[in-house]
Amino acid sequence: MRQRRCVDELNAALHDAFERRSDVYLIGEDLLDPYGGAFKVGAGLSSRWPERVITTPISEASLFGVAAGMALRGYRPILEIMFGDFIALGFDQIVNGISKFREMYNDQVQVPLVVRTPMGGRRGYGPTHSQSLEKFLLGVPNVSMVAPSEVHDVRALLTNAIEDDEPVFFIENKVMYGRPNRRPVDGLLDGMRCVEESGPYPALTFSGNDFAESSATIVAYGGMVPIALDAAVQLILEHEVFCEVVALSRLLPLGIDAIVESVARSGALVTAEEGSLTAGVGAELTARVQERAWGDLRGPARRVAAADGIIPAAPGLEAEALPGVMDIVDAVLVRQAVRAS
Amino acid sequence: MLDFYRQMCLIRRFEETLLEMFSEGLLVGTTHTCIGQEANAVGVLSHVDADLDVVVSNHRCHGHYIAFTGDVSGLIAEVMGRVTGTCGGRGGSQHLCRGNFYTNGVQGSIAPLATGIALAERERGAGALTTVFLGDGTLGQGAVYECLNMASLWSLPLLIVVENNRYAQTTPSELAVSGSVAARAEAFGIETAELDTTDVVQVHAAAGAAASSVRRSGRPYFLVLNTHRMAPHSKGDDTRHPDELEALREHDPLRVLGARLERSDRARIERECREEIAAAREAGEEAPAAGAALAR
Ligand SMILES: Cc1ncc(C[n+]2csc(CCOP(=O)(O)OP(=O)(O)O)c2C)c(N)n1
Ligand SMILES: [Mg+2]
Numbered sequence: 001m002r003q004r005r006c007v008d009e010l011n012a013a014l015h016d017a018f019e020r021r022s023d024v025y026l027i028g029e030d031l032l033d034p035y036g037g038a039f040k041v042g043a044g045l046s047s048r049w050p051e052r053v054i055t056t057p058i059s060e061a062s063l064f065g066v067a068a069g070m071a072l073r074g075y076r077p078i079l080e081i082m083f084g085d086f087i088a089l090g091f092d093q094i095v096n097g098i099s100k101f102r103e104m105y106n107d108q109v110q111v112p113l114v115v116r117t118p119m120g121g122r123r124g125y126g127p128t129h130s131q132s133l134e135k136f137l138l139g140v141p142n143v144s145m146v147a148p149s150e151v152h153d154v155r156a157l158l159t160n161a162i163e164d165d166e167p168v169f170f171i172e173n174k175v176m177y178g179r180p181n182r183r184p185v186d187g188l189l190d191g192m193r194c195v196e197e198s199g200p201y202p203a204l205t206f207s208g209n210d211f212a213e214s215s216a217t218i219v220a221y222g223g224m225v226p227i228a229l230d231a232a233v234q235l236i237l238e239h240e241v242f243c244e245v246v247a248l249s250r251l252l253p254l255g256i257d258a259i260v261e262s263v264a265r266s267g268a269l270v271t272a273e274e275g276s277l278t279a280g281v282g283a284e285l286t287a288r289v290q291e292r293a294w295g296d297l298r299g300p301a302r303r304v305a306a307a308d309g310i311i312p313a314a315p316g317l318e319a320e321a322l323p324g325v326m327d328i329v330d331a332v333l334v335r336q337a338v339r340a341s
Numbered sequence: 342m343l344d345f346y347r348q349m350c351l352i353r354r355f356e357e358t359l360l361e362m363f364s365e366g367l368l369v370g371t372t373h374t375c376i377g378q379e380a381n382a383v384g385v386l387s388h389v390d391a392d393l394d395v396v397v398s399n400h401r402c403h404g405h406y407i408a409f410t411g412d413v414s415g416l417i418a419e420v421m422g423r424v425t426g427t428c429g430g431r432g433g434s435q436h437l438c439r440g441n442f443y444t445n446g447v448q449g450s451i452a453p454l455a456t457g458i459a460l461a462e463r464e465r466g467a468g469a470l471t472t473v474f475l476g477d478g479t480l481g482q483g484a485v486y487e488c489l490n491m492a493s494l495w496s497l498p499l500l501i502v503v504e505n506n507r508y509a510q511t512t513p514s515e516l517a518v519s520g521s522v523a524a525r526a527e528a529f530g531i532e533t534a535e536l537d538t539t540d541v542v543q544v545h546a547a548a549g550a551a552a553s554s555v556r557r558s559g560r561p562y563f564l565v566l567n568t569h570r571m572a573p574h575s576k577g578d579d580t581r582h583p584d585e586l587e588a589l590r591e592h593d594p595l596r597v598l599g600a601r602l603e604r605s606d607r608a609r610i611e612r613e614c615r616e617e618i619a620a621a622r623e624a625g626e627e628a629p630a631a632g633a634a635l636a637r
Binding site: 025054056057059061062063064066067068069070071072073074075077092093096097103104105106108109 | 457484
């Protein structure tokens with residue numbers, strides 16, 4: 001069976017949702033066909049449902065609030081922000097509105113909106129169009145953040161986000177769009193065993209040695225998942241070191257059950273994210289895992305992340321700034337050295 | 342006219358009670374009274390139907406809330422931090438929600454919210470009018486202009502009311518608002534009216550024309566109400582000269598309307614309002630404080 005690209009699966013989820021529910025709207029810039037949005041995720045929607053696809057002026061600071069207003073009044077708006085970097089313009093609405101209304105208004109209201117936005121680099125878009133700003137949302141209580149990767153059921157994740165009664169930030173990695181949505185078949189992917197959690201936003205755990213004792217647990221999400229899997233394969237082939245890879249699909253609320261289970265077998269934690277290092281997703285993961293699994297850990301966790309700086313445009317410079325396979329391999333080998341000594 | 346007076350009187354006595362309670366140390370946090378501006382809340386909201394229409398308000402929201410819901414006891418309990426408050430004590434003075442009424446405390450942030458609500462209501466097609474109240478100082482926020490643009494582009498049934506009390510906290514509008522207020526909306530192709538009065542009857546008439554224009558055309562409308570804030574921005578923080586405040590007294594909407602009423606009617610209404618507020622306050626005092634740390 002030929003695998004469809006992730007962008008097609010996301011597009012299908014949107015078409016499903018528009019078909020299934022009349023309260024779903026897509027709001028954002030340049031959405032109309034034949035363009036269908038900057039990354040084409042909304043292609044075809046405006047032709048089929050012209051009245052429910054609202055193409056907007058360049059007004060991100062307000063668009064988050066517009067979506068919130070619709071959600072408060074019983075609709076399920078999906079806000080497409082053309083580049084994830086632009087969530088910075090919406091932070092007042094996110095922090096002082098969207099995330100607060102339900103609790104601040106004493107649970108009288110719901111804000112069932114989805115903000116869909118592409119994040120990530122490796123496309124040479126430069127400093128303001130390449131970031132992974134998930135860590136800023138990580139500090140916002142009362143919102144959900146879902147970040148699919150190419151090994152998740154991308155279509156189901158977006159469907160579940162649209163059906164969610166809480167506000168969901170749905171982070172779409174730009175490189176992922178064009179790659180096939182590879183799903184485990186009979187619990188196997190790339191020759192590794194894979195178990196998938198239940199629930200709307202499952203984590204997937206991969207093992208190259210059938211979940212026997214291993215050297216480290218690599219936790220990744222979004223665009224870092226295929227990189228982490230490549231690192232795991234390379235560690236096996238070139239170093240005979242076995243790791244587990246946990247591919248998260250939900251960053252908020254941040255559940256770590258799958259990680260804690262894996263760390264019990266591996267004794268070491270390596271986090272991998274494309275955002276910059278300081279106060280990142282890895283920092284929060286590390287704190288939580290150390291709280292719960294201290295006794296299983298042989299040594300301190302290691303965080304693999306982008307450098308604390310800009311993401312330059314030139315391909316060579318960009319590659320220097322962003323974490324890659326070798327960064328993960330090295331982080332695991334450092335842990336392995338601790339184990340060997 | 343008697344009902345206008347009663348509503349304005351209820352709002353005035355309510356807020357005076359709050360200021361008293363603050364000065365007695367019975368309340369914590371902050372509050373923003375609309376003393377002097379009551380004609381706007383009452384005049385505008387006499388045209389809306391609380392079961393159908395939506396109101397989005399700002400930090401200076403007590404008058405709007407009471408005119409829209411009539412709920413004095415929920416509001417006083419909210420400000421007092423009681424479980425019986427409008428939002429169970431979670432929101433306080435400037436974060437209210439009840440039925441079709443919403444407020445938030447970040448200047449300008451409610452413009453996008455109201456725009457989205459008006460969009461939702463346009464889609465629902467039940468004929469609801471969304472009214473949003475903004476202050477003159479809030480015209481400094483860029484989001485307001487994004488929303489004027491979208492409201493006009495998308496033909497939203499949105500009534501934007503600017504209560505221009507000529508001050509933002511301590512900053513006079515000469516230092517913060519350039520050019521013409523009304524022309525801001527006109528530039529977006531939005532119908533506009535401007536009024537210079539604290540007479541509730543005149544506000545009522547202008548707001549009536551505005552509301553029916555929105556309902557008829559489905560287009561936004563921008564109503565500028567030039568008014569006066571007679572009390573401090575918040576509490577005890579008035580930096581204006583006492584002479585200036587004294588001169589505002591002739592604009593007091595209660596005085597302006599009261600001069601046209603029978604003395605006996607006024608006295609009766611005054612008494613009834615005081616009684617209603619006293620009862621609400623008493624109920625609030627008896628209600629449990631919100632939050633386990635204080636509840637007893
Ligand atoms: C974004 C933001 N900045 C500053 C404040 C603090 N603040 C509260 S009210 C106010 C003045 C608002 O003036 P205006 O819009 O004229 O309304 P008014 O208070 O006169 O009713 C200020 C500066 C705020 N609440 N939000
Ligand atoms: Mg003002």
